[in-house]
Each structure stands twice: as structure tokens, then as C-alpha cells.
Amino acid sequence: MAALRRELGLxxxxxxxxxxxxxxxxxxxxxxxxxxxxxxxxxxxxxALGGVIGFAGAWVxxxxxxxxxxxxxxxxxxxxxxxxxxxxxxxxTAIAVISPTSLAVLASLFAANLAHVAPLTQLGLAxxxxxxxxxxxxxxxxxxxxxxxxxxxxxxxxxxxLGGLAALLxxxxxxxxxxxxxxxxxxxxxxxxxxxxxxxxxxxxxVLASEEVRDAPRTIPRGLLLGAGVVTVVYLxxxxxxxxxxxxxxxxxxxxxxxxxxxRASAAGGAFVAIAVAISAAGTLNAIMLLGPRAxxxxxxxxxxxxxxxxxxxxxxxxxxxxxxQAALASxxxxxxxxxxxxxxxxxxxxLFIIPSALALPKLRARATGQRGFRPEDAAAVGLxxxxxxxxxxxxLEDTWTGLVALAIVGAGAAPYALSRRARVGKPTPGxx
Numbered sequence: 401m402a403a404l405r406r407e408l409g410l411x412x413x414x415x416x417x418x419x420x421x422x423x424x425x426x427x428x429x430x431x432x433x434x435x436x437x438x439x440x441x442x443x444x445x446x447x448a449l450g451g452v453i454g455f456a457g458a459w460v461x462x463x464x465x466x467x468x469x470x471x472x473x474x475x476x477x478x479x480x481x482x483x484x485x486x487x488x489x490x491x492x493t494a495i496a497v498i499s500p501t502s503l504a505v506l507a508s509l510f511a512a513n514l515a516h517v518a519p520l521t522q523l524g525l526a527x528x529x530x531x532x533x534x535x536x537x538x539x540x541x542x543x544x545x546x547x548x549x550x551x552x553x554x555x556x557x558x559x560x561x562l563g564g565l566a567a568l569l570x571x572x573x574x575x576x577x578x579x580x581x582x583x584x585x586x587x588x589x590x591x592x593x594x595x596x597x598x599x600x601x602x603x604x605x606x607v608l609a610s611e612e613v614r615d616a617p618r619t620i621p622r623g624l625l626l627g628a629g630v631v632t633v634v635y636l637x638x639x640x641x642x643x644x645x646x647x648x649x650x651x652x653x654x655x656x657x658x659x660x661x662x663x664r665a666s667a668a669g670g671a672f673v674a675i676a677v678a679i680s681a682a683g684t685l686n687a688i689m690l691l692g693p694r695a696x697x698x699x700x701x702x703x704x705x706x707x708x709x710x711x712x713x714x715x716x717x718x719x720x721x722x723x724x725x726q727a728a729l730a731s732x733x734x735x736x737x738x739x740x741x742x743x744x745x746x747x748x749x750x751x752l753f754i755i756p757s758a759l760a761l762p763k764l765r766a767r768a769t770g771q772r773g774f775r776p777e778d779a780a781a782v783g784l785x786x787x788x789x790x791x792x793x794x795x796x797l798e799d800t801w802t803g804l805v806a807l808a809i810v811g812a813g814a815a816p817y818a819l820s821r822r823a824r825v826g827k828p829t830p831g832x833x
Contacts, residue, residue: 420691464607
């Protein structure tokens with residue numbers, strides 16, 4: 401039986417981690433923060449705090465991956481700590497909602513921003529978006545090494561473009577005076593933090609391909625932390641540049657943050673931003689196309705999903721069926737337009753599994769190494785879980801309907817889980833460490 405191939409090194413893991421975090425959130429997220437706290441200190445402070453959370457997430461998930469360097473990420477951690485049911489719900493949510501809607505959003509952004517440079521009809525936009533899904537699926541079917549190399553190239557380009565945008569704004573845009581911040585309560589703080597958590601998220605999916613990483617217990621923790629470091633520096637530079645160009649009040653009223661800031665520095669700034677967004681979207685699209693199918697693959701290998709999902713191509717060493725399924729679902733969301741509605745629930749859905757995964761670290765470490773008692777990563781794990789618990793609680797208070805629908809989507813996985821348990825024959829086949 402064909403097996404996954406260990407062909408990802410430190411460079412590729414760092415690129416995957418950075419690209420999963422370095423998506424399109426930085427092009428609009430700081431405006432969400434400024435609308436609630438329009439002051440330079442508050443905006444920079446919250447985005448710096450986001451960097452701390454990003455480092456905590458990278459640290460915790462790096463330690464989890466070092467203990468269990470298998471495909472599936474949180475699927476493995478949840479299964480080992482709490483049993484198969486929560487692990488199944490994680491993959492159900494990832495397959496049904498998070499990965500395909502994220503891909504549909506990114507493909508749509510990729511096409512829409514290229515259209516700013518070369519105008520397209522609505523049909524042309526749809527075809528370009530679907531083509532991008534098919535193209536990145538094909539690249540990642542051909543091998544994890546090919547997908548990793550493409551990812552490294554995109555990540556370098558994304559960092560360079562964002563660095564260029566920050567330099568353009570800091571050097572060429574006229575400065576704007578900061579405005580005083582109004583008083584806001586904790587409930588509004590959760591709203592201000594939506595863009596921050598969205599932008600700094602992604603490290604929880606960077607571990608999905610752990611089984612294909614060389615010397616995974618050492619490489620993955622280092623790669624996640626390096627990726628988080630790169631992203632934090634880039635995000636703070638970009639946020640500072642927005643503040644330089646528009647000021648906090650201008651950011652708060654901006655309808656399209658990055659283009660409006662860039663146009664203050666250069667007449668061609670809008671086109672530059674459009675290209676930067678398109679490339680950032682494409683880079684994250686490739687990362688999700690590489691990583692996302694590993695969750696479905698892990699479920700199929702465990703016998704909790706149709707067997708073909710756990711099949712590895714003997715020729716390319718990739719979970720071909722899982723990749724094709726993910727691209728197909730993303731295309732359906734894209735062509736029906738359903739992703740615009742469902743994507744709103746992904747942050748909550750993601751947070752619901754980050755909390756128990758992070759809290760599983762002490763238990764899994766003690767079981768694997770015999771090391772009991774409080775350790776530094778435990779503080780990071782508790783803090784990370786606490787941030788997401790706070791965020792979900794206040795989101796439920798601020799937007800109860802969105803929160804309840806997100807919970808319903810996750811809970812809907814109980815029905816297919818029950819069916820898969822009944823149909824299951826034999827014992828699970830765990831992956832090799």
C-alpha cells in the first residue's frame with residue numbers, strides 16, 4: 401500500500417505556516433480594529449497582541465505535532481485526548497465548511513483582484529476562479545514536494561509585496577494626524593479583534609501535513625515559530641503604514657483599506673494592491689489545497705469515512721481523492737455563491753476546536769513522555785484556549801444567530817459520525833510516526 405512521503409523540510413514548513421497566517425486579512429483587518437478603537441496606540445497594541453497569540457498558537461501546536469507527527473492535526477490530538485467523536489467533528493467541520501469555503505473565498509478574491517488589472521466579465525471571473533482551484537489541486541496532486549516548492553515561492557513573493565506596500569506608504573504617503581479613541585466595552589473589543597484573529601490564524605492548519613515532514617518533532621515547532629515571527633513583523637509594519645497614510649480615523653471610515661491607503665501614496669497604488677491581494681490569495685489557496693485534504697485523508701484512513709479518502713496515489717504519494725473532493729466542494733460553494741454566507745461561521749468553528757486541542761497538550765505530553773506538572777507550554781495552551789473561549793462567548797452575545805448557526809453546523813456532524821460507526825469494519829489503521 402502506498403504511503404505519504406516525507407518531503408517537506410524547514411523551509412517548506414515555515415512557508416506553509418507563514419502563508420496560512422499571511423492571507424488577505426491584513427488588507428482589511430486593521431480597519432475593523434480602528435472602527436472600534438480609532439487610536440494609533442490601540443490599533444498597534446491589538447495587532448501586537450495578535451502576534452503574541454500567533455506565537456502562542458505556533459508554540460502549542462508545534463509541541464502537539466512533535467508528540468504526534470501524523471496527518472490530520474487536531475484530528476489526531478482530539479482523538480488521542482478525548483476519543484473519536486470530537487475528532488470526527490473537527491474533520492467534518494473542516495471538510496464541509498472551513499476548507500472549501502476558505503478556498504472559494506480565496507479563489508473569488510484572486511479572480512476579482514486580477515480583474516482590476518485585466519477586466520473580465522462575470523463569466524470570466526467565475527471561470528478564472530474555478531480554474532485557480534483546479535490548477536492548485538493539480539499541483540498538489542503531483543506531489544507534496546511540488547506543492548511545498550510552489551508554496552515557498554508564493555510566500556517569498558507575498559512577504560516582498562507586503563513589505564513593498566508598507567515601504568510605499570511609510571515613505572511616500574502624507575502623514576495623517578491620529579484621532580482620540582472613544583471608550584469601548586469588552587463586547588466591542590471582541591468585535592475589534594475579529595480581524596486580528598482572522599489575520600493571525602492559520603497555524604492550527606499548518607500541522608495537517610505533519611506526517612510528510614522530515615524530522616517532524618524538530619522541524620515543525622521551529623517552522624511554526626519562524627512563520628509566526630515573519631508574519632508578526634510584516635503585519636505590524638503594514639498596520640503602522642496604514643496609520644501613517646490614513647490615520648486611525650481614516651482607517652475607521654475606509655471602505656477599502658489597502659487601496660485607499662495606497663492611492664494616497666501613488667496613483668498606481670490601487671493596481672499594486674490588487675496584484676498583492678491576488679498573489680496573497682493564490683498563496684494561501686495553495687497552502688489550503690496542500691494541507692486541507694490531509695484531514696479528510698486521516699478520517700478515511702481511520703475507517704470513519706469512505707475508504708477512498710484514505711487512499712494514497714502510488715505514483716505521486718499524495719491523497720489524490722481527498723484533494724479532488726476538496727477542490728470539487730470549493731467549486732460548488734463558489735459557483736452557487738454559498739461561500740459568502742457560510743464563511744462567516746468559520747472563525748467560530750475553528751475556535752471551537754482550538755480550545756480542546758490546546759488544553760489536550762498537558763495530557764498528551766504526560767502520556768507520551770511521563771513529564772507531569774506545570775510546564776511553559778501549558779501556560780501558552782491555557783492562554784490560547786482562554787482567548788478563543790472569550791472570543792466565542794462575546795460573539796454569541798454580540799451576534800447570537802451567527803454563533804448558534806456555527807454551533808449547529810459543527811453539531812450536524814453527529815449524524816454522519818453515527819452512520820460511519822455502524823458501517824465501520826475492523827480496527828482503525830493508525831499512521832506511522
